[in-house]
Amino acid sequence: NAGVTQTPKFQVLKTGQSMTLQCAQDMNHEYMSWYRQDPGMGLRLIHYSVGAGITDQGEVPNGYNVSRSTTEDFPLRLLSAAPSQTSVYFCASSYGRGAADTQYFGPGTRLTVL
Amino acid sequence: AQSVTQLDSHVSVSEGTPVLLRCNYSSSYSPSLFWYVQHPNKGLQLLLKYTSAATLVKGINGFEAEFKKSETSFHLTKPSAHMSDAAEYFCVVTGPSGYSTLTFGKGTMLLVSP
Numbered sequence: 001n002a003g004v005t006q007t008p009k010f011q012v013l014k015t016g017q018s019m020t021l022q023c024a025q026d027m028n029h030e031y032m033s034w035y036r037q038d039p040g041m042g043l044r045l046i047h048y049s050v051g052a053g054i055t056d057q058g059e060v061p062n063g064y065n066v067s068r069s070t071t072e073d074f075p076l077r078l079l080s081a082a083p084s085q086t087s088v089y090f091c092a093s094s095y096g097r098g099a100a101d102t103q104y105f106g107p108g109t110r111l112t113v114l
Numbered sequence: 115a116q117s118v119t120q121l122d123s124h125v126s127v128s129e130g131t132p133v134l135l136r137c138n139y140s141s142s143y144s145p146s147l148f149w150y151v152q153h154p155n156k157g158l159q160l161l162l163k164y165t166s167a168a169t170l171v172k173g174i175n176g177f178e179a180e181f182k183k184s185e186t187s188f189h190l191t192k193p194s195a196h197m198s199d200a201a202e203y204f205c206v207v208t209g210p211s212g213y214s215t216l217t218f219g220k221g222t223m224l225l226v227s228p
Binding site: 004040092099105 | 215220
């Protein structure tokens with residue numbers, strides 16, 4: 001199993017550009033989520049999904065969109081990048097439909113917005 | 115509402131000495147609690163979790179944590195630090211959306227000197 005994979009590993013954007021961060025898992029996990037990690041802030045939840053076709057907002061959803069058309073994939077879209085979105089983004093998945101199960105994290109995407 | 119406070123942003127120990135990383139939480143219901151570890155430039159990995167069974171929880175690599183409801187604490191300990199324990203540690207609680215989301219503490223950086 002590859003586990004949770006994220007692409008790209010690094011990305012530089014200009015203000016106003018849009019892009020999609022990819023996240024895929026091959027463990028048939030129902031629950032998937034996106035976090036951003038900023039220095040001294042821990043991880044903050046952006047969006048999550050409890051199964052294909054079901055998504056919900058987390059703590060910091062503004063400026064981001066998600067969809068879950070398959071169990072395996074959970075892409076995160078930045079609609080119009082802003083410098084405040086410079087961060088490290090982590091995708092995670094777990095077996096059940098809740099966050100209390102063990103979360104498996106991807107390696108992260110480091111995004112810089114100029 | 116759920117919140118997590120990690121009482122130290124940095125902890126320094128010598129190799130072979132005990133480790134104590136402190137975490138207090140608040141929750142409006144009986145939460146699940148976790149400790150995750152992040153080694154430099156890596157994703158996060160579960161160390162241990164409390165889900166209302168035994169209050170003393172044993173995790174990987176010799177770590178353990180004790181859930182104390184009266185003190186609303188979930189401190190992480192290890193009897194003897196190893197150089198490979200140097201990493202950032204996150205205390206995590208389920209919520210605010212019940213067991214569907216997680217709230218992370220801001221993290222404690224553990225430094226281990228020879």
